[in-house]
Each structure stands twice: as C-alpha cells, then as structure tokens.
Amino acid sequence: MQAKWHDAAGRPPEWDVPDVLTVAAHAAEHDFHPAWPDGRSHHTHLRVHPQMVVENAVDPHHFRFVHGTELSPVILEEIVDGPSWWARVGFGRGWAKHPCDADGALRTDTMNTIELLWSGMGISANIEHTRDGIRIITINPTPVEDGRTELFATYWLSRTDGDLADGGYRRRLDEAKLALPDDIRIWDNQIFLEPPGLATQEAAGFRRMRHWTRQFYPTGRTGLREPEPSV
Numbered sequence: 001m002q003a004k005w006h007d008a009a010g011r012p013p014e015w016d017v018p019d020v021l022t023v024a025a026h027a028a029e030h031d032f033h034p035a036w037p038d039g040r041s042h043h044t045h046l047r048v049h050p051q052m053v054v055e056n057a058v059d060p061h062h063f064r065f066v067h068g069t070e071l072s073p074v075i076l077e078e079i080v081d082g083p084s085w086w087a088r089v090g091f092g093r094g095w096a097k098h099p100c101d102a103d104g105a106l107r108t109d110t111m112n113t114i115e116l117l118w119s120g121m122g123i124s125a126n127i128e129h130t131r132d133g134i135r136i137i138t139i140n141p142t143p144v145e146d147g148r149t150e151l152f153a154t155y156w157l158s159r160t161d162g163d164l165a166d167g168g169y170r171r172r173l174d175e176a177k178l179a180l181p182d183d184i185r186i187w188d189n190q191i192f193l194e195p196p197g198l199a200t201q202e203a204a205g206f207r208r209m210r211h212w213t214r215q216f217y218p219t220g221r222t223g224l225r226e227p228e229p230s231v
C-alpha cells in the first residue's frame with residue numbers, strides 16, 4: 001500500500017517511525033496476537049487538541065483519578081532524543097516505596113511498568129508489562145482540519161497459555177480498550193492554554209513536554225496560530 005505523506009511546508013519525512021513491537025527489549029521476546037481485525041479503534045469528529053494527547057504522558061495523577069489505578073505511577077526514567085520522547089513509569093507499592101535500588105541505580109525489572117514512547121506528535125506507544133503478559137497500545141492523533149482530530153488506536157497483546165481456551169484474549173482486549181474512551185472524554189473538553197495553568201507539583205513535566213513539542217509546529221509556537229494582522 002502506498003503511504004500518504006503531507007507536510008505543510010512540502011518537506012519529506014524527517015525520521016523513521018519505530019517498530020512498536022520491538023522497541024522495548026523485554027516485549028520483543030514475545031509473540032503477539034495480530035491487531036487486525038479486533039485490536040483497533042478509530043475515533044472521529046473530535047475537537048481534541050493533539051497537544052493534550054501528548055501531555056497525557058506526563059500527567060501521572062490522571063492514572064489514578066481517570067483510570068482508577070490504586071496509586072499514581074512513579075516516573076523512573078525520561079529520555080528525549082530529537083523527535084523521540086520516551087519514559088518508563090512504575091505502578092504499585094513496590095515502585096512507590098522503592099523507586100531505586102539501595103545504591104541509587106534504577107531497577108531494571110519491568111513488571112508493573114509502562115514504557116511510553118512518542119515519535120513526533122503523531123505516533124505513540126504504551127508498552128505495559130502486567131501479570132497477564134505484555135500489552136502494547138498505540139495511539140495516533142491525526143489532525144484532519146482546523147479544530148478537528150481523529151484518533152487511531154491499535155492493541156497488541158502477547159500470546160499466553162490459555163488465551164484461546166478460556167477466552168482470555170477477548171477479556172484482555174476488552175480491558176485494554178477501557179482506558180482510551182475515558183481519556184477522550186476529557187481531552188475533547190479541554191481548552192488549550194499557552195502557557196498552561198499547572199499545579200506546582202506537576203508543572204516541570206508539562207513544561208518539558210511543551211518545550212519538546214515546539215519543534216513540530218511550523219510556527220515554533222506550541223499550538224498557536226500566527227496572530228491575524230491588525231488593520
């Protein structure tokens with residue numbers, strides 16, 4: 001299939017998209033159920049500003065209050081490299097109490113963690129290691145006209161024993177699909193503010209993310225149109 005590409009300034013693509021199934025070493029060891037046809041969703045007619053989708057990654061407390069996790073996750077690592085932004089967060093009491101080893105080195109186990117990857121502002125992957133296996137969710141916001149966005153999501157679940165025998169795949173897929181509609185309900189009613197109104201505790205992460213995304217706006221000014229010329 002021919003890939004379609006549009007750049008407002010007519011430039012060619014500047015970087016390759018990641019292979020989300022192999023970008024995390026511990027996930028690459030697994031075999032995955034195909035995402036087609038049931039492991040995908042397409043959400044249209046949204047007024048979601050793409051910036052809101054990206055900033056979701058640096059909003060640890062929304063996991064607790066929107067998605068119902070017991071605790072807010074702990075951000076363990078965050079790496080920015082040109083058009084890529086990556087972070088690893090840990091969930092649960094183990095991470096909350098012991099985010100680091102005694103010697104200060106970051107723990108390397110992956111259980112109860114999510115790796116969050118953004119490649120530009122159009123491609124994201126959440127790579128989650130749960131007791132049920134690995135699940136990878138991609139969320140791709142695509143602006144289609146001024147003030148309108150569509151969201152494409154795919155759900156990749158690692159193959160585990162008993163998936164087909166006891167309906168486990170369907171259960172895991174249904175669970176994986178629960179979170180995004182809750183996010184969309186909020187994103188679709190958020191108003192973009194520059195600068196954002198932030199609580200002190202979470203301001204640094206949002207500011208870092210907004211600084212990183214500035215490179216993707218043609219004007220270099222996050223999400224703002226050029227002002228109308230005065231007459």
Ligand SMILES: [Fe+2]
Nearest residue numbers: 056062179183
């Ligand atoms: Fe979320």
